[in-house]
Amino acid sequence: MIQDYLNNSYDNSYRAEAKPSDDSFILHFHNNELLCHAEGNVASLESAIPGKAGSEEVVWKLLTFKEIRKTLSVAENKLIYLFKMDIDGENREFFLLVDASLLKGTGLAYSSIKDRENSGNSESDDYSTDGLYYIPASKFRSLIPLSTSFAVITAWQLYSWYRDNRHCGRCGALTIHDSKERMLKCPDCGNMIYPKICPGVIVGIIHKGRILLTKYANKGYDRYALVAGFTEIGETLEESAAREAYEEVGLRLKNITFYKSQPWSASSSLLAGFFAEVDGSDEVILETEELKEGTWFYPEDIVQMHEGVSLTEEMINHFADRKLDERWYKN
Known part of the structure; x- marks a missing residue:
């Protein structure tokens, strides 16, 4: 999963007094897009496969405090300390730049990737600092290195929280x-x-040696996934798993067993993964506003993904590789 690339280097201890050094990373978001250096086919991110874009398609890096200061006179109270983690063998600090008014009239001023492409001019005035792009935060799960992408997505979660609670x-x-x-x-x-932080569940539902894989109805994501949803007020995580399974695919569960958790900043979530068995009929009754498909797969019939990003992917692969206890595979 994406957080596994951090090698235990992520330190989210809050340090209100922290001051940036020249090589500290400065993250500035305009709505849901991050300002960063990027070269290559940036437009390819529209259809990028998670965990695969980078090195060849898109080469990118974050702005440092030294680079920001070449253009801006940034007061330290305009920066919010986020966290620190290891990047390319160096322990680096991350700060959030929240005052967009500082960027007006500079090469850092906002202009979207599409604006630049539509202008037909790669040297647009909005990009007087060469190679700077505002890339949607949702696209960073597609960009390698995944360790830095994790930092961006987590920073976006904190940016959204600061923005929404002024x-x-x-x-x-x-x-x-x-x-x-x-x-x-x-x-x-x-x-x-x-x-x-919103708790949510992912459920690998197993019956007679098969696992139920689903596809979303209206999310623009056409890959197989698992039943999932947010925990409601007053529920345990196990109760959430049982409720989501019944609501989305009409199945009752038993032997709900915790597998692993994952922070998922894209939805400000903390996800808990469970495997569970069907209690009773295995007839799938789809909640069609949420799902367009629910199909049973034996391990050997699953086309695995190896993107290294999500808990869903790991759980599907774990089942397909027969890494669960043998009882889960009995007919």
Whole structure:
């Protein structure tokens, strides 16, 4: 999975007092797009396979504080410390640049990839700093190295949380940053706001040596996946797995067994993966607003993916490689 490429180097300890060094990475998002260096066929990202784009198709890197300072006079209070992790053998710190007004009139000003392509001019004024692109955060799961892509996606989750909580949801006052932990607080009413993490489940449903693979109906993603969904108020994760299975494919479950978890910043989620057996009939009744297909596969019939990104992929491959306890494969 994508987080496994970090080699335990990811350190999310909050350091409000941290100051950037020249080689610290500075991440600036415009809505859901990140400013970064990129060369090659950037348009290929529209159809890129997760975990595969890079080296040949697109060569990319993040902006450093030294590079930002060539164009901007950035006050330190305009940067928010995010985390640090190992990149190419070096321990690097990541900061968020949140004030878009600083970029006006510079080569860093916003212009989308499509704007540049439609202009027919690769030297557009909006790109006076050569090789800079705003790339949608959702595309970084396709870009290697996956360790740096993990950093970008996680930074985007934090950026979204900071952006969405500038005002207190209780009284409307402007929030301020806490000095000891990653928390926004209201100076007027004392409301404390922590980063949003939504628990969700992924369920590998097994029956008579087969696993149920599904396809989404309306998400623009045509690969096989597993039953999945968010945990509702008052549910355990196991109860969520049982409910999602019944709602999406009409199956009742037993022997719901935890496999592994994964942070999934694209939806501000923490995903818990389970394998489970069918309790009763194996007739699949699709919830057609969510799914367009639900098919039973034996291990040898599964076309595996080896992108190294998602918990879903790992669980499907784990079943296909017969790495589960043998009882799961009995007819």
